[in-house]
Amino acid sequence: MKVLTVSRSIRLLLTVTTCLVLASNKQAGAQLQQSSFLSAGDPAARKLVYAKNNDFHPGRYAGRIPCLRHLFTIELKDGTVYKVNTRIKISKQGAFLLFKQDGAYTSVLPKDTKQISIINNYRKMVGIPGLSDSAWLFQVSKGPLMTYSVVPEWNTIFISAVQKDTSLAPVQIDQSTILKMVSDHPKALQLAQKRRLMSAIMTYNKK
Numbered sequence: 001m002k003v004l005t006v007s008r009s010i011r012l013l014l015t016v017t018t019c020l021v022l023a024s025n026k027q028a029g030a031q032l033q034q035s036s037f038l039s040a041g042d043p044a045a046r047k048l049v050y051a052k053n054n055d056f057h058p059g060r061y062a063g064r065i066p067c068l069r070h071l072f073t074i075e076l077k078d079g080t081v082y083k084v085n086t087r088i089k090i091s092k093q094g095a096f097l098l099f100k101q102d103g104a105y106t107s108v109l110p111k112d113t114k115q116i117s118i119i120n121n122y123r124k125m126v127g128i129p130g131l132s133d134s135a136w137l138f139q140v141s142k143g144p145l146m147t148y149s150v151v152p153e154w155n156t157i158f159i160s161a162v163q164k165d166t167s168l169a170p171v172q173i174d175q176s177t178i179l180k181m182v183s184d185h186p187k188a189l190q191l192a193q194k195r196r197l198m199s200a201i202m203t204y205n206k207k
Helices: 002-039 043-052 176-182 186-195 197-205
Strands: 070-076 079-087 090-092 096-100 104-108 113-120 123-130 135-142 146-149 159-162
Touching: 002 104, 043 146, 070 197, 079 096, 090 186, 104 123, 113 135, 186 197
Parallel strands: none
Antiparallel strands: 070 079, 070 113, 090 096, 096 104, 113 123, 123 135, 135 146, 146 159
16 A cells, blocks of 8 residues: 555656656747747848838847948949958938048948949858849848848848849839839739738748
8 A cells, every 4th residue: 555655646746747857848948939930030030120110120030130230342433342350230211331541440331332242151142132132132041032131241130122024123022112122913912002011022032
């Protein structure tokens, strides 16, 4: 009888312990999933951002984009080339690069450059002046609708421009633009009509 009682106690203890371990693992897994989901630019994370930024203009992102430091190759329109370790700064007026050269600070605007570039994860990212020279645009996805970010990060959730026709410059994302671009895809069109613009773009690219 005592052996049976101990056996039941042990089984009960094991059951409770197992439940606690499973619950703990589930919670840890959820936290890990959320962490990787946000850092990896998961579509759902993007929807959270774009629901609050209907015009997608970089000025709306000022002070909220984690602009990382990179070794930039800056090619000016006059042929001058700089290689500097700095980061893109974004204000309500637009993007710019600030670095020290020959003992003095130099500021470079998108309109001053042909392009800027970095190597990120062994891949070259090229930024071209865009959005009326208010920012550099870096292509971050391929497909029928190519998307561009104002920062050179592959997994960024801050996307501002889209391009369908490669003979034309990327254009700022807004509802009217996306409605035209996805008009031949009923599901993507329905999403665009609901202002779920990034979802519409990604749905269109899956066709």
